[in-house]
Amino acid sequence: MIYPKTLKLLIVIIVALAYQNANAQYTITGVVTDAKNGDPLPFATVGLKGMNVGAQTNFEGIYVIKTKVLSDSIYVSTINYKRRMKVLDKKIFTQTIDFQLQGEAKSLDEVVVYSGENPAFKILRKLSENKNKNDRKRLNAFEYNSYSKMELDVDNLSEKFKERKVMKQIQGAIEKFEKLAGEDGKAVIPTFISETLSKYYFRENPSRKKEIILKNNIKGVGVKEGGFVSQLVGGNIFANYNFYDNYVPFLGKDIISPFGDNWKGTYKWFLSDTTNVDGHICYGMEFDPKNDKDLVFIGKAYIDTTSYALVQIDATVGKEANINFIDKIKISQELEQTSEGAWLPSKTRFLIDIAELTKNSAGMLLKMYISNKDFVVNQPKELSFYDLPIEVAEDSKEPDPKFWLEARHESLSAQDILASKLIDTVRNVPIVKTYVEIAEIVASGYKRFNKFGIGPYISLLSVNKIEGIRTRLGFKTNSDFSKEWILKGWAGFGTRDLTLKYGGEVDYIISRRHWTVAGIKHSYDLERIGLTPELIGDNKIFYAFTRWGAFSGAFYRRESEVFYKTEPTKGITFTSSLTTRGFDPLFEFQYRTHPDQGKHSPTVDHYDDTFFTFEARFAKNETFLMDGNERITLGSKRTPTVTLTYQHGMKVLNGDFRYDKFMAKVFQSFRIGTIGRSDYTLQAGYIPTALPAPLLFPHLGNETFFYNRAAFNTMHYFEFVSDKYVSLNYNHNFDGLLFNRIPAIRQLKWRLIASANVLLGSQREENKELMQEAIPVINPKHTKGELQPRYSFSGLDPNKPYIEVGYGIDNIFKIFRIQAFHRLSYLDHLSPSGKSPRPFALKASVHFSF
Structure with a gap:
C-alpha cells in the first residue's frame, strides 16, 4: 500500500525527471586536426547527420555543439580533406570527440555553378576598395607583445626507416608518441621545440622593423643554444605575413596572394557561407588556383560584412606547386582590429611539410605558432632604435617551467609536453650525435x-x-x-x-x-x-x-x-683598409718603368703595390642574423644594394705606384608580376693613371664547366683588361610560367631561365705601351723553372660591346641547372694564350633552392 505522502513524492520525482529530460541539452566538443602533422584545422564544418545542427572550428581547431536533440552520428568536412564521421552515444550528455582528417585534393570547379557574375567578385571588389582603411600599412607605426612556439619534427617514417639502428635506439619513446597521436595520427619524432616571448616594433616611413627577444626556452637535437637560434625562434621578423600585398614571401619564393591585384586572374572563387567570427559577421570565401603548378594558395578566408576587412584566412600551397622539397606550406592567420581601424595579426600559424628525399627516408615538419596582443599604434620610435633588427636580451634564457605557466598566451597541449620529453631521449643517443656532427660539417x-x-x-x-x-x-x-x-x-x-x-x-x-x-x-x-x-x-x-x-x-x-x-x-656600412701586395708572376711578364723612353726603358717583371681603400655600402632594409661571431645577411631583395669604392695607390711601404681607382656596383633582385623574378648587377670602374695590366680591371671569365652568375661565361680567363668599363649582368627566372602550362612536362617542375651579359670597356694607349717589350730583365728565381708564355692583356674596342646571351632549364631533378650561352661579339678574338674564341658554351651547376 502506497501512502498519500509517498505517492506525492513519486509524482514529484517523475515530473522532475520528465522536465529534466525535456530540457536536457547535449554538449559535444572536440578538436579537428590534420592526421599527418597534428596541425589544427580552422573553418572546418562539424554537424549532426540528418539535422540542421552544427558548428565551425575556431583558429585552434576547436568546436562546440549544444543541442537538445541528438542524431546517431557526427561528421566533419573541410576543403582539401576527406569527410569523416563518428558514432554518437545518446546516453551521454557531454562528449568529447576529436577528428583527425586525411588530406584530399579538391577542385572548386566540381561544385560551383553561377548564373551571371560570380557573387564573390562583388565582395572582393569591396575588399580592394577598403584596403587602404584596413591594411596595416595605413599605420605610422605599431608594436605588440608576442609569444611564439616552434617545433621541428621528423615525419613520414617508413617501416624500413624504423628498422635502422638509430631508430631502434629510440623506438620505445616513439611508440609512446604514436599512442598519443591517436587512432588516425601519423608517428612523428620531435627534434626541436622552443617557446619565446618577444616585443615587436614596426615603423612605416621609412620602413623599419625590430624584434627584441625577451625570454626563450630552447630544446633540440644538435641545437647549441646561442644568438643564431635565439633570433630564429622569434618569428615576427620572418612570419609577419600581409595578404593585402600582391605577393606573400615564403622561403625566398613569392606566392601570389588571393587578395592582391590579380585575385581574379589567378584564382577561382566561391562564396560558401556567412558566419560569426569573434563577433564579426563574415562572408566565407573559398579560393582555388586556376593553375595548381603556379605559386598560389588554396584555402578559405572570412571577410567582415561591414568593413570588408580580412578577419581570418587559412591558405595552403600543395605539393603540386612549383616548389622543391615541400609537400605543403600552410599559413593560418587571425587578425584583430586596432583603435585606428587597421587590422593586425593576432594569431598566426604556419607549417612547412618537407618531403622525404627518397622512398625509404623520412621527411621533416616545421610548425610555428605566434600569438600577439597589447597592440600600440602610431607611436613610432626614433630611427636609431631600429638599427639592430633582431636583439636578444642578455638574460633571455629561461627554462623554468613555472615562469612559462604564467607567461605563455595559451597552455601547452599534451603533445607539446610529450614532445619535449622525447627530445631529451633522442638527443642523447650516440648515433644521433654523430649524424648531427656530419650535418654541421656539411652546412658550415x-x-x-x-x-x-x-x-x-x-x-x-x-x-x-x-x-x-x-x-x-x-x-x-x-x-x-x-x-x-x-x-x-x-x-x-x-x-x-x-x-x-x-x-x-x-x-x-x-x-x-x-x-x-x-x-x-x-x-x-x-x-x-x-x-x-x-x-x-x-x-x-x-x-x-x-x-x-x-x-x-x-x-x-x-x-x-x-x-x-x-x-x-x-643600411649603411663603411670599410677602410691599408693593404700591401706583392706580385711575383710565373709567366713571362714585364712592364716599362719609364714608358717615355720607349724601347730603351728598363723593365721589371714583378712589382709591389700599396694602397688605401675606402668603401661605402648602402643596403636599405637589409636584415642580418648573428651566428656566434659571424654576421649572416638575409638579403635586401626588393631594393638595390649599392657599393662605392675608392682606392689610392701610394709609393710608401715599398709601393711602386701612385694611382687612383674608382669602382661602383649595384645589385638588385625584383619581381616582374607573374612573369617571374629578375636580378641584375651593374658595375663600372675607372682608372685615370697608367698602370700594368694586372692592376687594371681584368674581367672575370669562366673556363670551367660550372655556371657562375657573376662571370662572362663565354670569355676566357683575363681575355680582356680595361682601365674604364661598365658592365651589366642580367638574369631572369620565369619560375614555372612556361613549363607549368605544357601538359607533358608540367609535373617535372622545370623553370625557364634567361640571361644577358654586356660589357663596354677600353684600355688607353699609354697602358698598352707600358706593357710593350723593352730592355729585358732576368729574374734568377724564374730561371730555375719553366715560365708560362706571355699573355696579351687585350683591351676592348670602346665602340663595340662584348655581348653574350644565355638560356636554359633550372630545377632539373630539383638540384641541376643547365644553361647555354652564345657569344655575339668578338668572335675572332683569341684568348691571352692564343686559344680560339668560344662562340658557344654549355654550363651546369648544382644548387638547392625551394
Whole structure:
C-alpha cells in the first residue's frame, strides 16, 4: 500500500525527471586536426547527420555543439580533406570527440555553378576598395607583445626507416608518441621545440622593423643554444605575413596572394557561407588556383560584412606547386582590429611539410605558432632604435617551467609536453650525435670543436700543374673562445712547387650593435690573374674549382692588410683598409718603368703595390642574423644594394705606384608580376693613371664547366683588361610560367631561365705601351723553372660591346641547372694564350633552392 505522502513524492520525482529530460541539452566538443602533422584545422564544418545542427572550428581547431536533440552520428568536412564521421552515444550528455582528417585534393570547379557574375567578385571588389582603411600599412607605426612556439619534427617514417639502428635506439619513446597521436595520427619524432616571448616594433616611413627577444626556452637535437637560434625562434621578423600585398614571401619564393591585384586572374572563387567570427559577421570565401603548378594558395578566408576587412584566412600551397622539397606550406592567420581601424595579426600559424628525399627516408615538419596582443599604434620610435633588427636580451634564457605557466598566451597541449620529453631521449643517443656532427660539417664547412673549427673542407685538396697535389688546412675560433676576438689561420703545400703557403688573421669586434670590426691579416699564396678572391667574391665553390687544372696566369702574392669596418646606421656600412701586395708572376711578364723612353726603358717583371681603400655600402632594409661571431645577411631583395669604392695607390711601404681607382656596383633582385623574378648587377670602374695590366680591371671569365652568375661565361680567363668599363649582368627566372602550362612536362617542375651579359670597356694607349717589350730583365728565381708564355692583356674596342646571351632549364631533378650561352661579339678574338674564341658554351651547376 502506497501512502498519500509517498505517492506525492513519486509524482514529484517523475515530473522532475520528465522536465529534466525535456530540457536536457547535449554538449559535444572536440578538436579537428590534420592526421599527418597534428596541425589544427580552422573553418572546418562539424554537424549532426540528418539535422540542421552544427558548428565551425575556431583558429585552434576547436568546436562546440549544444543541442537538445541528438542524431546517431557526427561528421566533419573541410576543403582539401576527406569527410569523416563518428558514432554518437545518446546516453551521454557531454562528449568529447576529436577528428583527425586525411588530406584530399579538391577542385572548386566540381561544385560551383553561377548564373551571371560570380557573387564573390562583388565582395572582393569591396575588399580592394577598403584596403587602404584596413591594411596595416595605413599605420605610422605599431608594436605588440608576442609569444611564439616552434617545433621541428621528423615525419613520414617508413617501416624500413624504423628498422635502422638509430631508430631502434629510440623506438620505445616513439611508440609512446604514436599512442598519443591517436587512432588516425601519423608517428612523428620531435627534434626541436622552443617557446619565446618577444616585443615587436614596426615603423612605416621609412620602413623599419625590430624584434627584441625577451625570454626563450630552447630544446633540440644538435641545437647549441646561442644568438643564431635565439633570433630564429622569434618569428615576427620572418612570419609577419600581409595578404593585402600582391605577393606573400615564403622561403625566398613569392606566392601570389588571393587578395592582391590579380585575385581574379589567378584564382577561382566561391562564396560558401556567412558566419560569426569573434563577433564579426563574415562572408566565407573559398579560393582555388586556376593553375595548381603556379605559386598560389588554396584555402578559405572570412571577410567582415561591414568593413570588408580580412578577419581570418587559412591558405595552403600543395605539393603540386612549383616548389622543391615541400609537400605543403600552410599559413593560418587571425587578425584583430586596432583603435585606428587597421587590422593586425593576432594569431598566426604556419607549417612547412618537407618531403622525404627518397622512398625509404623520412621527411621533416616545421610548425610555428605566434600569438600577439597589447597592440600600440602610431607611436613610432626614433630611427636609431631600429638599427639592430633582431636583439636578444642578455638574460633571455629561461627554462623554468613555472615562469612559462604564467607567461605563455595559451597552455601547452599534451603533445607539446610529450614532445619535449622525447627530445631529451633522442638527443642523447650516440648515433644521433654523430649524424648531427656530419650535418654541421656539411652546412658550415668546418668540423667544430669546443672553441674553434677546422676546415673548410672544400679547400682541403686540389690538383694543378703548378703546385701538383695541393693540400690546405685551416682553423677559426668561435664565440666560445671569445665574443670579441676572432683568430683565423691556414697552411697549404704543393707537392710540385714545394712552396709553403699560409695565412693568418686577427679580428676584434668593437660593437655588435653597429657591427664595428677591426682586424689585421697576412697571407702568402698562389693566385691567378682575374680570379683572385676579391674579384670572385663570395662564390667559394667557384674559387675552389679554379684551383684545378692548367692554372694559367699564376703568380705568388704576399699580402698584408689592416682594416676597419662599421655600420653607423642601419643600411649603411663603411670599410677602410691599408693593404700591401706583392706580385711575383710565373709567366713571362714585364712592364716599362719609364714608358717615355720607349724601347730603351728598363723593365721589371714583378712589382709591389700599396694602397688605401675606402668603401661605402648602402643596403636599405637589409636584415642580418648573428651566428656566434659571424654576421649572416638575409638579403635586401626588393631594393638595390649599392657599393662605392675608392682606392689610392701610394709609393710608401715599398709601393711602386701612385694611382687612383674608382669602382661602383649595384645589385638588385625584383619581381616582374607573374612573369617571374629578375636580378641584375651593374658595375663600372675607372682608372685615370697608367698602370700594368694586372692592376687594371681584368674581367672575370669562366673556363670551367660550372655556371657562375657573376662571370662572362663565354670569355676566357683575363681575355680582356680595361682601365674604364661598365658592365651589366642580367638574369631572369620565369619560375614555372612556361613549363607549368605544357601538359607533358608540367609535373617535372622545370623553370625557364634567361640571361644577358654586356660589357663596354677600353684600355688607353699609354697602358698598352707600358706593357710593350723593352730592355729585358732576368729574374734568377724564374730561371730555375719553366715560365708560362706571355699573355696579351687585350683591351676592348670602346665602340663595340662584348655581348653574350644565355638560356636554359633550372630545377632539373630539383638540384641541376643547365644553361647555354652564345657569344655575339668578338668572335675572332683569341684568348691571352692564343686559344680560339668560344662562340658557344654549355654550363651546369648544382644548387638547392625551394
